[in-house]
Amino acid sequence: FISSSYGLGEAVVQGAVNPDEFYVHKPALAAGRPAVLKRGLGEKAVQMTYTDSEEVGRTVDFVPVPADQRRRFSLTDDEVQQLARHAVAIEKHYGRPMDIEWGKDGVDGELYILQARPETVESRKATGTISRYTLAQRSNVLAEGRAIGQRIGAGQVRVLTSIDQMASFQAGDVLVANMTDPDWEPIMKKAAAIVTDRGGRTCHAAIIARELGIPAVVGTGNASRVLAEGTPVTVSCAEGEAGFVYEGLLDYTLQETSLDTMPEAPVKIMMNVGTPEQAFSFAKLPNHGVGLARLEFIINRQIGIHPNALLAVAGEIERPASLSDNTVREIREKIAAYDGPRDYYVRRLAEGISTIAAAFAPETVIIRLSDFKSNEYANLLGGPAFEPSEENPMIGYRGASRYLSDSFRQAFELECEALKYVRNEMGLTNIKIMVPFVRTLDEARGVTELLAENGLRRGENGLEVVMMCELPANALLADEFLEYFDGFSIGSNDLTQLTLGLDRDSALVAEGFDERNPAVTKLLEMAIAACRAKGRYVGICGQGPSDHPDFAEWLLAQGISSISLNPDAVTETWLRLARSGTRSAI
Template sequence: DKVLDGDILVAEMTTPDFVPAMKRAAAIVTDRGGRTAHAAIVSRELGIPCIVGTGQATKMLTNGQIISVDGARGKVYEGRVAVRERADDTYKENIKTKTRVYVNLAQPELVERVAARNVDGVGLLRAEFMVAQIGEHPSYMISQNRGNEFVDKLAEGIGAFAKAFSPRPVVYRTNDFKTNEYRELTGGQEYEEAEENPMLGYRGASRYIADIDVFKLELEAIKRVRQDYKNLWVMIPFVRTVDELARTEEIMESEGLKRSDDFKLWMMVEVPSNIFLMEKFLAVGIDGISIGSNDLTQLILGIDRDSEKLAETFDERNEAVLIALERAIKVSKSMGVTSSICGQAPSVYPELTEKLVEWGITSVSVSPDMIGTTREIIAKAEEKLKLND
């Protein structure tokens, strides 16, 4: 609440409950985190400068101090510094490509503006920010016989995206809140254990098959939106085992969400087991995969993606990560399953996007600020590969 419109938000790190303040901020500076940290991802969507992993911002900067933030160069200046307007590259969006360009979104306030852009749909609609806005733990709401209220609010949020982008697909990733994030919601500490490492803890599909009542609330919201907008699809995150995927799909089908011509089910590929057992995961029956390169990279390289000390080593272009990406795309293609990527990598490394197109990826999903640039990169890669013939 201390952050006013136009202020610069300085914090140790940000989490989903910071989002209202982040929307008021003119820029963000954090002590911790890498380029796939929460602050970095949200700031790109909001279109504001952000510097993460400074190590000492909260110690060196004080309330009321006038500073200027240069997100492109990673520098903070004392006082007001004149800025040069960024060149408009939206004309690049009009380039035609065979590979679809999707966008990663989470903020309902941005949906109309981004939907007006020349983009093929939403490749990643994050649930977490909508759940954070609801502000109460779903189990807590169920205990008060207010489960329908959770459904109403979530359906309203999802529906705004489906409506704005219709008939273009909107791929909604079911809620991937971790225990520490759930604990921040009203009533959360009553239902969530404190975990030493929430990133590897009780999250994703493991949670859906164990806490079915909460998952059913989310599925009810999806069904409600799909009554009016058939362009809403679903993507399951952090699937550790083949059995988890099968059991999650069984629950969805029992609730009336079954794969069909107008309802596609995708799976996030972000755990090394997904790569090793790709054929078995796909054989369960899914329509598409989307590579979550942020988590996949940290798990393959054994690096905390929020570590500023290891930020230089965290690189999706590492040979081990490239082998995983290539296998995921090529196996999917061989089995008639669409493939996409929704991590930060394509927004940062144009040369990686070229490789993805070469391997046969069917879509690339990027932050709003990279739609035009990505379209141009893909067009050049397709021309080189003669994919538009």
């Protein structure tokens, strides 16, 4: 992990600036492959410089960073990887994790290592037990920044502008400040949580919060102005890289799992992972990989722009009149740090994919191609200009038919480019591809041919392509569909909905939704049997096995290859299935 900003590095340590952040994958670095997993563009509003002032005791000034530099990353990928190689060499020399300070000379442009000392927080954490905090409810988000740690804290807001206000701070309060320095540490030790306006993951507040085991949200930009004194709040760092300050004292749970006492699972227990931000945290749970990683979650959270809107801005497709100048201007502002619209989409998507794949490597990670429906794509920036208005998007313009359509094919090719880069260039070949909502055999043939045309051919470089078995037609013609795919991942939600003819989002018919209905289990039995007969993978991703223990045991008896669950259900389901004595019939 590397932080970077303009000017003297002390500004980053103090927390006076929100820096750029880079994550590097060490195995890819060692193999000489592209290794930057993720880039975070910091605000970098000011830089610390040596002063020309003759004032006694004044040695530095804070000066504004020009807007064009703020919109760019302060390091290139090559520089990030060079620093990472230096860091790995230093770690190897000392034989332990190290905290390293570095600088880039403004005259010769060279990178220099300035200081290296032992890292004393993460490396000392116990590895035998996993603690997982989970919010039981949500409320209004009052402030948002970078999450430090993975805990949750709650208390009354105390906004301090000076250390002289120390006497007003009570144990269990939430400390809110512009930034902190070593003089604040006596207060910080008493805080239930810490929130700052400025700072990155290596600032003083973040370092001390980690040492104390206190949740902190840094770099919010405005917390000291928007959080009212005495207001009860809940500070959550349990939702990934983003930390949130919620209104009120919210309920939350703490689940502790001892890895030393986990029994052998009777079947592969995989995980459904939606957000890359939480991938490394989730990977610490007992698991056999990722059975479902949704590309649409990455697109929504890390890109936020309709792919066709980006292609239109790039001039690669015709720009519709309904794509306004204001929208184009907003798109250009969002992508300013990248080498154009295509680079933005492919790089951001590749970052999300590679983060999940690296977190769980060498275990299998099944990436499902984007499965937005038209109304969901329309919610992206520029989306309304490219999406139809459908009466029933759930069974409309989605899945394989969308990828093959003339109006979306070029956008789909961007997905392929990102996946190809992560597998072939970064070397994360633990990725399998999953195709959702394949209605017909013609679509099955067409989508596998389209993947091959874009460098993702089944069997090349160990690539496997599986299909979501979520339509009755998929189970009824399982043998025929398996001619085009390396296995099935059963989507029990859509399969149940379409078999029973009910809307799973409608409260009026919700009572009838049950994966254990005989019509559904008959189709499941057919799909599983077809895969087993051909020696193909067959898994299931959905809440059914965790909600209904008898359903999970039935799946094992049928010979299911894996069960993929939401992270909060993994440990409990693992233990329950192990205790049941039932084993997969594979």
